[in-house]
């Protein structure tokens with residue numbers, strides 16, 4: 001009750017003031033010792049060549065590079081887009097969009113014209129260094145064409161998309177509250193139905209959940225939609241909790 005009241009007030013204030021320090025910047029770090037196994041090095045080289053990702057390797061921090069490599073790995077493993085003149089992609093709940101470069105390089109390989117949107121309801125949440133997620137996302141998206149970080153609720157998105165990525169949605173209320181969101185924005189079924197309605201016919205959505213419990217709740221939210229589920233391996237970046245990935249395909253329905 002009190003948590004929700006505090007979250008409501010804080011959320012209102014940060015969205016009203018949009019306060020942040022400006023011009024967030026991360027200095028690139030050398031990648032001489034990434035502590036990868038031999039298999040990871042082999043996989044890294046395959047991904048770097050396939051997705052033209054060497055430049056990012058030379059212009060990123062170690063942690064951010066590893067997180068992006070992990071994202072590239074799972075997109076490569078679980079999506080196989082047909083080449084198309086134009087592709088529109090939506091990432092939901094992007095936070096500061098630290099993994100946008102992996103998404104961009106992956107989808108760019110499959111199209112001449114890529115439009116990549118990321119939507120985040122709490123874009124003005126501040127880090128302890130007084131930069132907002134919005135300002136950090138500006139840094140990560142700086143050199144990427146037609147990439148759009150949208151500080152808004154998913155429910156307000158109306159465009160249609162070929163692919164949707166949704167990493168770690170809140171499907172139970174405790175993490176939603178813990179991350180500072182008011183209870184009135186907790187409606188996981190409605191969010192899923194809306195996201196699904198944004199998919200074009202034959203479009204696909206990837207959802208990642210952490211832990212068996214959240215994955216089970218997610219399954220009930222997906223209901224009768226066509227999906228496959230996979231337990232994720234975690235090369236390049238060791239995540240604490242086990243992760244599950246749902247691949248949902250919209251069967252030519254409109």
Ligand SMILES: C[S@@+](CC[C@H](N)C(=O)[O-])C[C@H]1O[C@@H](n2cnc3c(N)ncnc32)[C@H](O)[C@@H]1O
Nearest residue numbers: 093094095119120121122152153154167168169
């Ligand atoms: C657990 S975080 C995941 C962040 C990021 N995708 C990642 O992989 O680390 C979930 C994010 O979804 C955002 N979110 C929750 N409800 C949303 C909504 N209705 N519209 C847009 N973003 C939402 C939250 O603010 C939070 O940043």
